[in-house]
Amino acid sequence: MRRSAIIACSAVLSAALVSCSSPASQGEQDPAGKQEKPGFLTVADEGLTGRGALTVQLDYDSVEADGLNPQTASSARSWMLGSLVYEPLVTIGPGFEIKPLLAASWRQPTPTTYVFTLREGAAFSNGRAVTADDAAGSLRRLLDSKGPYVGQLGPVKTVSASAPGEVTVELAKPYTPFLAALANTPAAVLPMKEIEDGSLDLTKEMLGSGPYTVKEHRQDRGWTFVKNPEYRDADRVHVEELKVDIVPQEAARLAAVRNGTSGFAFFNNVDSIDQLSGTRNAKVVNQNNSDFYYLIQNSRNPKSPLADQKIRFALNSALDRQQMADVALGGQARPTGVTPVVLPGACDPADLPAARAAGEAKAALKAAGAENLTLRLAVYTSEPALGQIAQVIQQQYAAVGVTVTIEKLDDSTYGERIFAPKADFDMAIGWFAGYVDAAMVSRWWNPVVAGFSAGFIGDDKELDKLIDSASAQPAGDAREKTLRQVCERVDTNAEMLPLVTRPGAVGLRTDRVSPTLHANEGFGNILRNITDFTLPAAK
Numbered sequence: 001m002r003r004s005a006i007i008a009c010s011a012v013l014s015a016a017l018v019s020c021s022s023p024a025s026q027g028e029q030d031p032a033g034k035q036e037k038p039g040f041l042t043v044a045d046e047g048l049t050g051r052g053a054l055t056v057q058l059d060y061d062s063v064e065a066d067g068l069n070p071q072t073a074s075s076a077r078s079w080m081l082g083s084l085v086y087e088p089l090v091t092i093g094p095g096f097e098i099k100p101l102l103a104a105s106w107r108q109p110t111p112t113t114y115v116f117t118l119r120e121g122a123a124f125s126n127g128r129a130v131t132a133d134d135a136a137g138s139l140r141r142l143l144d145s146k147g148p149y150v151g152q153l154g155p156v157k158t159v160s161a162s163a164p165g166e167v168t169v170e171l172a173k174p175y176t177p178f179l180a181a182l183a184n185t186p187a188a189v190l191p192m193k194e195i196e197d198g199s200l201d202l203t204k205e206m207l208g209s210g211p212y213t214v215k216e217h218r219q220d221r222g223w224t225f226v227k228n229p230e231y232r233d234a235d236r237v238h239v240e241e242l243k244v245d246i247v248p249q250e251a252a253r254l255a256a257v258r259n260g261t262s263g264f265a266f267f268n269n270v271d272s273i274d275q276l277s278g279t280r281n282a283k284v285v286n287q288n289n290s291d292f293y294y295l296i297q298n299s300r301n302p303k304s305p306l307a308d309q310k311i312r313f314a315l316n317s318a319l320d321r322q323q324m325a326d327v328a329l330g331g332q333a334r335p336t337g338v339t340p341v342v343l344p345g346a347c348d349p350a351d352l353p354a355a356r357a358a359g360e361a362k363a364a365l366k367a368a369g370a371e372n373l374t375l376r377l378a379v380y381t382s383e384p385a386l387g388q389i390a391q392v393i394q395q396q397y398a399a400v401g402v403t404v405t406i407e408k409l410d411d412s413t414y415g416e417r418i419f420a421p422k423a424d425f426d427m428a429i430g431w432f433a434g435y436v437d438a439a440m441v442s443r444w445w446n447p448v449v450a451g452f453s454a455g456f457i458g459d460d461k462e463l464d465k466l467i468d469s470a471s472a473q474p475a476g477d478a479r480e481k482t483l484r485q486v487c488e489r490v491d492t493n494a495e496m497l498p499l500v501t502r503p504g505a506v507g508l509r510t511d512r513v514s515p516t517l518h519a520n521e522g523f524g525n526i527l528r529n530i531t532d533f534t535l536p537a538a539k
Contacts, residue, residue, distance in 0.1 A: 035519045039094030041285040045514040050535035053241040054513050056527070057253045057265040060382060061220045061246045063411075067203035068217075070185050071138075072147035076291070076433045076524030079185040083525055084225050084242065085125075086188035086208035089116050089135065089167075090179055092528070094518040096290075096343060096436045098179045102130065102189050102209065103167075106179075112171040114178065115162065124191045125213045125228045132161035137192035139169065149186035151449040152440055154178050154471060174472045176479070177437035184435075184523050211237050211531050222246050238534050239513075248382065254507070257282055263512030266526055267505040269384040281511040286332055290340035290434025290441075290522045291502035293333075293389055295319075296418070297427055298456040299495045305370050306426060312494035314364035316354040318400045319393065325500045328388035332503040337487035338442050340434035341501060342520060345480045347487035349498070354491050362400040374403040378428040380414035386429045389499065393429075423455035431502050436522035439470040439479075442486050445496060457495040511536060 036042050062068070062078035070082040089103035100106075103116040122130040139159045143150060154175030162168035171178065181187065191207050194200035200207055206214050211234070212225035223244040227237050245262070247253050250269045256262035258279050267284070276282045297312045298304060305311050321335035339346040349355065357364070365371060377393065379386035387408060394404040404427075409417065418428045434441050446464045447454035466486045473479035490496070506526050508515060514536075516529040 039519055041287065041517040041519050042508075042515055044516045044529075044532050044534040046534065048238075048514050048534040048536050050537040051238050051240055052535060052538065053243060054239045054264060054533065054535065055243045055245060055256075055262050057245045057247045057256055057262040059246075059248055059250070059253070059266060059268060068206055069202045070188050070190070071142045071145050071149070071202070073186055074148045079433075079523055080525040080527055081223065081244070082185040082188070082206070083210065084212040084527065084530065085206040085210045085214065085228075086185055086190070087122075087210045088182055088184065088187045089189065090183045092180075092183050092436050092518075092522060094520060096180075096520055096522060098183060101183075102135070111174040112157075114169045114171075116167045116169075118165045118167070119232070120165070121232045122209050123230045123232070124194075124207055124209050125230050126191070126194070126207060127230050128191065128193070130189060130209050132163070132165055132167050134192045135167045135189045136161040137196075138188065138190040139167075141190070141192070141195075142187060147186060148451065149181075149184065151443055151451075152177070152181040152184075152435070153187070154181065174474075176474060177435075177440045177471060180435065180437040180440060180522075212242060215241075220246055233531060237531050239530060242530070250384065257507045257509060260509055260512060263509045264515065264526075265507045267507055268503070276507055281509050282507060283510055284505055284507045285517060287504040287506070287517065287526070288342045288520045289502050289504040289524070290342050290436065290520070291431055291504070291524060292336045292340055292434055293385070293429060293431045293499045293502055295393065295427060295429055295497045295499055296425075296456050297494055297497065298423055298425055299458055299493075300423065300456050301426075304426060305373055306375070308368060308370070309493065310368040311365065311370045311373075313354060313357075313492060314361045314368060314370070314400075315397065315402065316491065316494040316497055317357040317359075317364065318361035318396055318402075319354070319497070319499070320358070320396055321349060321500050323396070324389055324392045328392050329385060329500060329503055332505075333500040335500050336498050338445065338490045338498050339438040339483050339487055340441065340522075343434065343436065343438045343522075345438040345475060345483055347480075347484045349487075352491040353488055354494070365400060365402070371401055372403075373401070374405070375426040376407055377404050378407045378409055378414060378417065378425050380411045380430075381408050382411050383431070385502070386431075389429055419452050419455065421455050425456075428456075429499075433524055434501075434522055438483055439467065439486075442467045442470065442483075442490070445486075445490055453496065457493075460489065460493060463489045463493070 064073050066072040070086050087102045090098050091101040093099045104119040106116045136159045155172035157172045158170045160168050211231045213228045215224040215226045217223050225242040227240045253265045297306045325333040334341050335349040337347045337349045379390050390406045397404050444450040470482040514534045516532040
C-alpha cells in the first residue's frame with residue numbers, strides 16, 4: 001500500500017532515495033488522467049432518474065478575510081464554493097477551452113475588443129433578470145477592488161453595457177489570457193442593483209444566477225446549498241440539496257466514503273487513497289491539475305546566503321523533481337516549470353538550466369563560498385504533501401552538503417511569516433492554482449502585479465517584460481518561445497521555483513452519485529459539472 005511504501009521510503013531516504021522511486025500499486029485507483037471518454041474522467045449516467053441530496057466532504061472551508069465576497073476570493077476552495085452560486089460570462093471545457101456560460105456568445109472585432117451577448121432567460125435567485133449593467137458593473141467593480149485576482153484580468157481599458165444584453169470590453173493592448181481569466185468566480189456577474197442600493201452585503205450573503213442558493217453556512221463546519229428555483233436549467237439539476245461537510249482529517253473522509261455517509265470527497269494525500277481499495281461501490285479518480293507546488297528561496301534578506309543568485313541556482317540544480325513526484329506523491333505528479341506542464345504551450349522542465357546543471361550543485365556551492373549551509377524550510381500542516389515534499393528536498397540538499405531544518409506551522413502562522421512585507425524565513429513550500437492559460441500563473445512572478453510575493457522575490461524587469469510579451473502574443477511558435485524564456489529566467493533566478501504538479505483525487509460512491517468530471521482542471525473545481533451529476537433512484 002502507498003502509505004507503508006512512503007513511510008518506508010522516509011526512513012531510508014538518507015541512504016538511498018533512488019530506491020524509493022517506483023510508483024505504488026494502483027489498487028482500485030485510476031491513474032492520473034485515465035479517461036472514460038475523451039476529456040472526461042467520468043460521465044454521469046443519464047439513465048439515472050433519482051433526485052435528492054448529495055453529501056460532499058472537503059478538507060477545508062473558504063478562508064477569506066473578506067467573508068463571502070467572490071471578487072476578493074484568493075483560494076481555489078472559495079472559487080469552487082462560490083461557483084455554486086455565482087456565474088462568470090464564460091467557463092472552461094474539458095480540454096481547457098473557453099465555453100459560453102452567462103454569455104451565450106462573444107465576438108472579437110479587433111485584437112483588443114470583446115463583445116459579449118448575454119444568455120436569455122438568466123436571472124438571479126431573487127427573480128430579477130441578469131442585465132448588461134450587472135455584467136459591466138461587476139467587471140468595473142472587480143477592477144476597482146484590491147482583490148488579488150485583478151492582476152489576472154490584464155490591461156482592461158473600459159467596460160460598458162453597449163446595448164441591451166450586450167457588454168463590450170476594450171483592452172489597452174492585446175492580452176491572450178483575457179477570456180481564460182474571465183472564467184473564474186472572482187469575475188462572476190453580480191447583482192449590481194442590489195449591491196448599489198445597499199440591500200445586499202456581498203461579504204455576508206450570496207445572491208447569484210448559478211444553480212444553487214445558500215441555505216446554511218457554519219464556518220469550518222459545513223454548507224447546505226439548495227437548488228435555485230430561478231436557475232434557467234433548474235429542471236435539469238438532479239442534486240436538489242448539496243451538503244458540503246468540512247472534514248479536515250483525511251482518514252475521516254475516507255471512512256465516510258467507505259460507509260456511504262459521503263458520496264463524493266476530495267483527497268490531497270495520495271498515500272491514503274489506496275485505503276479505499278476493496279471498498280464496494282467506491283472509486284477514486286485523479287484529475288490532471290494545472291496546480292503545482294513551488295519552493296520559495298527567500299532572496300530579500302540581505303544577511304541570508306540565499307540573497308546570492310549563484311547559491312540559489314546551485315541549490316535549484318540539486319533538486320530532482322521526478323524523484324520528488326515519485327517519492328512524495330506516489331508517482332501521481334509531474335515535474336513542471338512556471339508554465340504548468342499540463343497546459344498547451346508549456347515549457348519542458350527537463351530542458352531548463354538547472355536540470356542541465358544537475359550534478360554540479362556541490363561544486364557550484366563551493367565556488368560560491370557556500371559550503372556547510374544550514375537553512376530553515378517552512379511548510380503548513382493542513383496539506384500533508386508539503387511535509388512529504390520537504391523531506392525529499394531535505395535529503396536532496398543534504399547530498400550537496402546543505403542541512404535543512406523543516407518547520408511545520410499552522411496555516412495562520414505560515415501566512416503571517418511567509419507573506420509579511422519583511423518575510424522571516426529562508427525557504428517555504430506552497431502551491432498555486434495553475435489556471436488554464438500557460439502565461440497566467442507566471443504573473444505571480446512579477447511582485448508588483450502579485451503583491452503577496454514582494455517580501456521574498458525581487459522585481460526582475462527583464463522577466464516582467466517576458467511575462468507581458470507572452471501574455472500579448474497569440475498562440476503559436478513565437479509565444480511558446482517566449483514562454484520558454486520565461487521558464488528559463490524563473491529557473492535561473494531561483495527565487496520561487498515550480499516543483500511538481502499537485503494531484504487532485506476524488507473518491508466517490510457509485511451507489512450514491514454518478515458525476516461528470518473533466519480530465520483536466522485549472523481552478524481546482526471538482527464541482528464544476530454539478531448540474532450534470534445524476535443520482536440513483538431511491539429504493
